[in-house]
Amino acid sequence: MSVADLYGELRPRAFAIAYRMLGSVSEAEDVVQEAFLRMHQTLERAEPIASPHAYIATLTTRLAIDQLRSARVRRESYVGEWLPEPLLDDPTPAEQAEAADSLSLAFLVLLESLSPHQRAAFLLREVFDYPYPEVAEIVGTDVDSARHLVARARRHLRERRPRYHASRRRRDELTRRFFAAVEEGDLSALETLLAEDVSLHGDGGGKVPALGRVVAGRQHVARTFLAGMAACDRLGGHLRLTGINGTPGAMVYDARDRLVGVISLDIADDRIRAIHSVVNPDKLHHLQGAEDPGARRITPGPPAR
Known part of the structure; x- marks a missing residue:
């Protein structure tokens, strides 16, 4: 499969991860572009990529963690309250169902209270349903630590926002x-x-x-x-x-x-x-x-x- 084909197939998930990590469309786009550039360079060197899906998810998440650290420094001097960049809803019902739980501006603001690694582990596990071994590999830790990251994030969010759903x-x-x-x-x-x-x-x-x-x-x-x-x-x-x-x-x-x-x-x-x-x-x-x-x-x- 060509890089162009991989880009078309993998970009939606990569952007979904990056945007939820950063709350910024422009920063998420930059992260996704950098992730695919690095994958392209790896393929040009004829280095094997066992799973393009896992590879791009790992690159995107790690780049977003680094970007989030620097973004938080900039946000400390932001004038007034910082809110995420908004997105129009995807017209697909399946996408809307996922968005309602994990993409709202209120929820993205709440995610700002987590550490970058907690945020990454929580999103990968709770939103994108990655198994703990993959979460651990992507964020660069062991399985027990990944479980602890997710548990702490889940508890922290529950304390600040009880989940009462409206039909x-x-x-x-x-x-x-x-x-x-x-x-x-x-x-x-x-x-x-x-x-x-x-x-x-x-x-x-x-x-x-x-x-x-x-x-x-x-x-x-x-x-x-x-x-x-x-x-x-x-x-x-x-x-x-x-x-x-x-x-x-x-x-x-x-x-x-x-x-x-x-x-x-x-x-x-x-x-x-x-x-x-x-x-x-x-x-x-x-x-x-x-x-x-x-x-x-x-x-x-x-x-x-």
Whole structure:
């Protein structure tokens, strides 16, 4: 099989690993390109590769671990809250099912609390279902250590985010009511959909106005979010509803129909637990021109008085 054929077959899994490790589309793309370049150089030297799948997974993971270490240093000086770069949902149902559990912006933010090796081991085992011997080989440790890495990561994540799943039907209903309240500027209706400890997150990266800090609490979040949507309306903006990283969300456009933001809803236990808003233009470049053809357009209304 040629390198081009291998690239087409192996790239989706390599990107999936790299993106979940790094939370950055551009950095994940760089890691994947470097991994395939190294595989190409190995093949040119006529060195045998017993399993291209295992080889590229190992290269991708180890490169991502190194990249994550340096990325964390840069993120320490990031202006405001750092959020992952968003992705539009893959239209394939199987991909959406996987994304809903492991690709949401809320979950990727939570993964930031793990060490690079914990994050790699957890993702390989819990998301991509690699057996422990392969996890150990990929991250460069023994099987017992790999088990400990995964166990510590699992425990750490469980303590910070209990897993209460909403059914697809319930999630769709909450989403419909949420954006109806946004369209009508209905503060009371919005508050009833939010968890008591809901949080609102914003990432402008110092490039455009955004939240200076996380807003928490049902009333504060509802008022702050509707005020932001009202400002969008006054400037002639609108939303197009779509799936973002496996969760309900919307793309935000200005009066000239340019993408200026992405909104993602984190839904669990029959309530909206968090709202993430990414408006840093550097994190939206890869989405310019991309749009779900079935996306419904809405115009936010001013908050009802």
